[in-house]
Amino acid sequence: MVKHTERPAFPEAASMPVRRRGRPPNPGRREDTRALLVRCGTELCTERGFQITGIDEVLKRAGVPKGSFYHFFRSKHEFGEAVIENYRQYYEKRLDRFLKDTSMPPLERLDAFINEAQLRFALSNFRRGCLVGNLGQELGGMNDNFRAQLAAVLNDWEARVAACLQEAIERGDLPASHDAAMLASLFWNGWQGAVWRAKLEQSAAPIRSFGAFFFRSIGRKEMPAEYAEQPAA
Amino acid sequence: MVKHTERPAFPEAASMPVRRRGRPPNPGRREDTRALLVRCGTELCTERGFQITGIDEVLKRAGVPKGSFYHFFRSKHEFGEAVIENYRQYYEKRLDRFLKDTSMPPLERLDAFINEAQLRFALSNFRRGCLVGNLGQELGGMNDNFRAQLAAVLNDWEARVAACLQEAIERGDLPASHDAAMLASLFWNGWQGAVWRAKLEQSAAPIRSFGAFFFRSIGRKEMPAEYAEQPAA
Numbered sequence: 001m002v003k004h005t006e007r008p009a010f011p012e013a014a015s016m017p018v019r020r021r022g023r024p025p026n027p028g029r030r031e032d033t034r035a036l037l038v039r040c041g042t043e044l045c046t047e048r049g050f051q052i053t054g055i056d057e058v059l060k061r062a063g064v065p066k067g068s069f070y071h072f073f074r075s076k077h078e079f080g081e082a083v084i085e086n087y088r089q090y091y092e093k094r095l096d097r098f099l100k101d102t103s104m105p106p107l108e109r110l111d112a113f114i115n116e117a118q119l120r121f122a123l124s125n126f127r128r129g130c131l132v133g134n135l136g137q138e139l140g141g142m143n144d145n146f147r148a149q150l151a152a153v154l155n156d157w158e159a160r161v162a163a164c165l166q167e168a169i170e171r172g173d174l175p176a177s178h179d180a181a182m183l184a185s186l187f188w189n190g191w192q193g194a195v196w197r198a199k200l201e202q203s204a205a206p207i208r209s210f211g212a213f214f215f216r217s218i219g220r221k222e223m224p225a226e227y228a229e230q231p232a233a
Numbered sequence: 234m235v236k237h238t239e240r241p242a243f244p245e246a247a248s249m250p251v252r253r254r255g256r257p258p259n260p261g262r263r264e265d266t267r268a269l270l271v272r273c274g275t276e277l278c279t280e281r282g283f284q285i286t287g288i289d290e291v292l293k294r295a296g297v298p299k300g301s302f303y304h305f306f307r308s309k310h311e312f313g314e315a316v317i318e319n320y321r322q323y324y325e326k327r328l329d330r331f332l333k334d335t336s337m338p339p340l341e342r343l344d345a346f347i348n349e350a351q352l353r354f355a356l357s358n359f360r361r362g363c364l365v366g367n368l369g370q371e372l373g374g375m376n377d378n379f380r381a382q383l384a385a386v387l388n389d390w391e392a393r394v395a396a397c398l399q400e401a402i403e404r405g406d407l408p409a410s411h412d413a414a415m416l417a418s419l420f421w422n423g424w425q426g427a428v429w430r431a432k433l434e435q436s437a438a439p440i441r442s443f444g445a446f447f448f449r450s451i452g453r454k455e456m457p458a459e460y461a462e463q464p465a466a
Contacts, residue, residue, distance in 0.1 A: 049371055052284040127374035133429065137370035138282055140432035141360035151433045185430075186446050189439055193426025196366065197418075199373035200384045206422055213419050217450035 034072045034082075036062045041083045046131045049138050050080055050146075080135075081149060087131040088153045095157060099164045106167040107174075107215070111224055114211045118204040121195070126202045133192045158184045175219045183218055190214055267305045267315075269295045274316045279364045282371050283313055283379075313368075314382060320364040321386045328390060332397045339400040340407075340448070344457055347444045351437040354428070359435045366425045391417045408452045416451055423447055 040061040044053040055069050055076060073079040098113040099106075121129065132153050139146040162184035168174045194210035212227035273294040277286040288302050288309060306312040331346040332339075354362065365386050372379040395417035401407045427443035445460035 048375065049282060049284065051282060124374075129370070129374060134370055136433050137362075137367055137429055140429070141357075141362060142281065147433060147435070154430070154433060182442070185439070186442060189426040189430040189443060190423050191426065192429050193422040193424065196370055196373070196425050196429070197387070197422040200369050200380060200387065202380070206418070209415070209419060210422060213450065217446065 030072075033062075033064060033068070035086075037064060037069070037072060037079070038082050038086045041079060042087055042131060045080070045083055046087075046128045046134060050083075050135055051138065055079070077145070080146060084131070084135065084146070084149050084153065088156065091132070091153075092156060092160070095160050099160050105171065105173065106164045107220060108224070110161070110164055111211070111226070114207065115226065117195075118207050121198060121207070122204055126199050126204075129195050129199050130192065133195055136192075137196075154188060158188055161187050173221055178218060187214060263305075266295075266297060266301075268319075270297060270302070270305060270312070271315050271319045274312060275320055275364060278313070278316055279361045279367060283316075283368055284371065288312070310378070313379065317364070317368065317379070317382050317386065321389065324365070324386075325389060325393070328393050332393050338404065338406065339397045340453060341457070343394070343397055344444070344459070347440065348459065350428075351431075351440050354431060354440070355437055359432050359437075362428050362432050363425065366428055369425075370429075387421060391421055394420055406454055411451060420447060 037058055041053065041058045044058060044061065056066065058079075059066055059069055069079075073082065095113065098109045098116070101109055101112075104112065132150055135146065136150045136154075140150065141147075158181070162180040165174065165178070165183050165187075166180040169176060169178055169180060190210050190213075191207075194206045197206035198204055208226065212223075215223060215227060270291055274286065274291045277291060277294065289299065291312075292299055292302060302312075306315065328346065331342045331349070334342055334345075337345065365383055368379065369383045369387075373383065374380075391414070395413040398407065398411070398416050398420075399413040402409060402411055402413060423443050423446075424440075427439045430439035431437055441459065445456075448456060448460060
């Protein structure tokens with residue numbers, strides 16, 4: 001049912017060891033093999049979900065011999081935790097690349113993040129979306145350990161966006177009455193809903209509409225051209 | 234991993250045939266048995282997802298003998314379509330109960346829907362959420378048939394909310410400059426994100442915050458007390 005594309009899901013993947021079908025990886029490169037398993041797990045869980053992704057499938061995609069999984073992880077649950085942690089690190093680097101780029105005013109950094117995310121999502125044919133969004137939906141109601149881990153990731157992301165919005169408030173680009181932490185929470189929840197709809201519509205329009213609605217709603221003083229009135233979906 | 238509660242997921246379930254372990258249902262009640270399978274499938278898919286839900290599990294929960302599944306459905310895919318269609322009908326009745334209740338002004342109908350949804354979600358210990366939200370996240374990127382079916386459900390829900398918002402615009406409860414269809418789309422996407430976060434936080438607060446943000450953002454003239462400033466998550 002799943003269509004795999006040839007593109008790597010995550011640019012970091014490019015620096016990781018190339019998959020070699022049927023040939024076991026160099027046993028001296030334990031960390032590389034673990035990272036490869038986590039990367040393949042991240043791709044599979046983002047595309048299909050955690051529960052349905054089998055350990056055998058991860059090993060097959062990684063080209064790592066069967067039976068070596070428990071050399072690296074005590075359980076599938078521990079593997080899931082490693083996948084989420086890996087995505088957290090990857091995504092926080094990506095967020096920081098935009099949100100800490102002081103060559104731009106703070107709200108333009110957020111615009112740049114939103115624009116790049118639309119582009120990436122379109123490049124995956126709107127198939128993948130956000131691992132944290134997907135697993136939060138799948139596991140949030142089922143497993144309290146995963147739920148708490150995913151909620152903590154959201155809190156980290158939220159703190160980053162809140163810092164950026166706080167800068168905007170202090171510069172006078174947003175009304176001084178705003179609570180940056182509350183806006184950041186509304187941002188991420190609205191973001192996840194927009195990404196969810198973009199997947200259903202196979203279109204980035206819901207993400208653009210959300211950005212426009214969010215920034216207009218919070219009284220942004222200068223609205224960039226990319227948020228001009230667009231159809232909502 | 235899944236905790237089952239004793240509460241029925243859907244009140245309509247109360248009028249359906251009682252599950253009888255190990256005893257085949259009366260063969261004359263073909264439609265009842267089909268409805269029972271769909272109801273059990275709806276519960277399992279809402280709690281755990283579609284892919285991971287096995288046909289055997291559905292039959293076991295329904296107390297229907299193995300082997301009878303293909304008497305009712307040609308494939309698991311056809312069963313999935315029936316589950317989504319059943320949820321659409323159930324949810325549209327629920328929406329209409331609120332949104333077509335002309336004893337209240339239109340925006341209060343939407344408040345009543347939002348309040349009741351928070352209550353229901355809390356009663357499920359924030360485990361279930363919305364079948365369309367869950368399956369959209371799980372299957373939206375994987376299967377174009379399910380994707381199109383789920384997108385069509387969203388469009389139906391959107392039309393209902395748009396009609397209610399249009400009434401509010403015509404009464405002067407919202408600014409006349411609004412496009413009700415676009416607002417309805419923003420409502421549902423934001424809603425799905427808020428429900429997603431409520432599941433992660435095990436709290437209805439993200440839903441209340443979303444309601445408050447949405448109504449303030451669209452210039453609602455009278456804000457009810459339940460949207461008074463609350464922590465965002």
